[in-house]
Amino acid sequence: MRTNYLFTSESVSEGHPDKVSDQISDAIVDLMLAKDPESRVACETMTTTQRIILSGEIRCAPMYDKNNEEWSYNGGWAPGAKDEIEAAVRRTVREIGYEQDGFHWKTLTFENHLHGQSSEIAQGVDSSGNKDEGAGDQGIMFGFACDETPDLMPATLDYSHKILERLAADRKSSIAPFLEPDAKSQLSLRYENGKPVACTAIVVSTQHAKGYHEGEKEAELKSYVKKVVAEILPEGWVSDETEWHINPTGAFEIGGPDGDAGLTGRKIIVDTYGGAAPHGGGAFSGKDPTKVDRSAAYITRYLAKNIVAAGLARRCTIQLSYAIGVSKPLSIYVDTHGTSADGVTDEALETAIRGIEKLGGLTPRGIRMHLGLNKPIYRKSAAYGHFGRQADGDSFPWERTDLVDDLKAALG
Known part of the structure; x- marks a missing residue:
């Protein structure tokens, strides 16, 4: 090295057009989770001159008419639900501070193309019978920490x-x-x-x-x-x-969006480690925590940060991988880049992580339960990075260093 x-x-x-989009998408995630902690959300936002467009899939019972048994692609919204979504979007833009001729929270044109979640995705993700809740998609996720700053970030x-x-x-x-x-x-x-x-x-x-x-x-x-x-x-x-x-x-x-169009998920390196660590490729904003793109990236940061905070390494990268509809991770990988403490190996850290019961086997549900992710906590994360932030109450639980003792005990 x-x-x-x-x-x-x-x-x-927060006023960059892509970040405006991220914050709007996460405002929708927060709105849905506040209504129903088991909501499923995949919300994409496009921003441009005086216009915001939402698209994607949701499942949130209070936001849809309960008499509508099937999640219609062309309707099914409960009374007032669309108005709540639009209000959340405009409020987000106002709080960022846009009151310009080319982008104004009050006068911009808003389009909502959100619809119900695909039943084929739902059948793979939802728990049923003896089947545990599966990952919302396949993919690889990375977490990282280092001792360069008090926040354990690059x-x-x-x-x-x-x-x-x-x-x-x-x-x-x-x-x-x-x-x-x-x-x-x-x-x-x-x-x-x-x-x-x-x-x-x-x-x-x-x-x-x-x-x-x-x-x-x-x-x-x-x-x-x-x-x-x-x-x-x-x-x-x-x-x-x-x-x-x-x-x-x-x-x-x-x-802002008047100078350049913005899209959700285009700032994944800004959101993570600034290029100092690998990225699995999946964005975070607009996704509920059943999506391992988000929740597994959070738990890997949590694990890497606790390893560094425990003095077990000065630098740590962790990778997890998942298959859609499958609950347990397919692989766990730890790399301390030659900075681990005496007597601590990367293989021993992998074994220690697997053996910590409170992590719930690193299944999607286990991750969400341990970190408390089924809450409306995501809008704050959508600007100035998802990592290196201050854990405060329900916010940024993946930044806690409460696993230090468990890791040390697991290593014997």
Whole structure:
């Protein structure tokens, strides 16, 4: 494993068009789970100039007319259900902060093409008789943790997220009223002996109010961004040798869905580990937790984080694989990249994970029960990363480090 190198990760703000789509899709997941914890949701969102389009499949009894025995593709909505969905969509856009001519929560055109879940998918996923609930799809999922930051995340991504979170907070509190919702950040860090020690390049592109791309207003915006970055990054990382690119293309007044169409699930590397770890390919937002794309990615992060938090390794990657309709994972793989503690092997960690009873055999239901995933907790995860966040109440349960003692006990 290389120890001296440059590495880069990027993040995008809650106002980025793809992230707007992710947050809308997860707002629908939360709406359905609040109505029915056993809801099935696969919601895709497209955003563009003054328009939002939803499509996908759902199963949520209170949202459909109970007299309609079959899940109609052309109807079956309970009274007021479509209005609730539209209200959730518009509320999400308003909370992000879009009140622009090209994208305004109140005046945009909304289309809802959600319909009932396929009965063929349902028969494979639902439990029945002696059959346990199966995975919602086939696939591979990865989790990762490392000791580069207190959040046990890759530093390049962790600090990229934090810069944009700060910009959004300052925009909403009017500390920086010249900022608009759409923004991107990117950090290049120099690693020595496997540890980040300096920032070699910083890129921040932020949508702004009219005129903040020239003269004194441009200088004010750039000075503000440099101040935020200096306060976010560890002391000493920014120096005279750091290369800065703040709004390098010039004016950035047209942004968000008005500047570029957005789709759910296009920011899977931003959502996970910034390229520092593998990705199985499946997105998270818009999916209920029976979909292992989501729940298994969360449990692998949880396992990897607890391994690092326990001091069993400084860096850990975990993979799980599933088949649609099959409950138990097909494989479990652990790689500590040569950083494990003395006497701890990757094979021993795999065995330990299999043997921890509270994990429920890592079946879809076992994962959901252990982490408490059948709750409306997902909109918060749809911007600034699903990982490295603060576990708080029901939110981000996969970030807890409450498995440390179990792992140590399982290793003897």
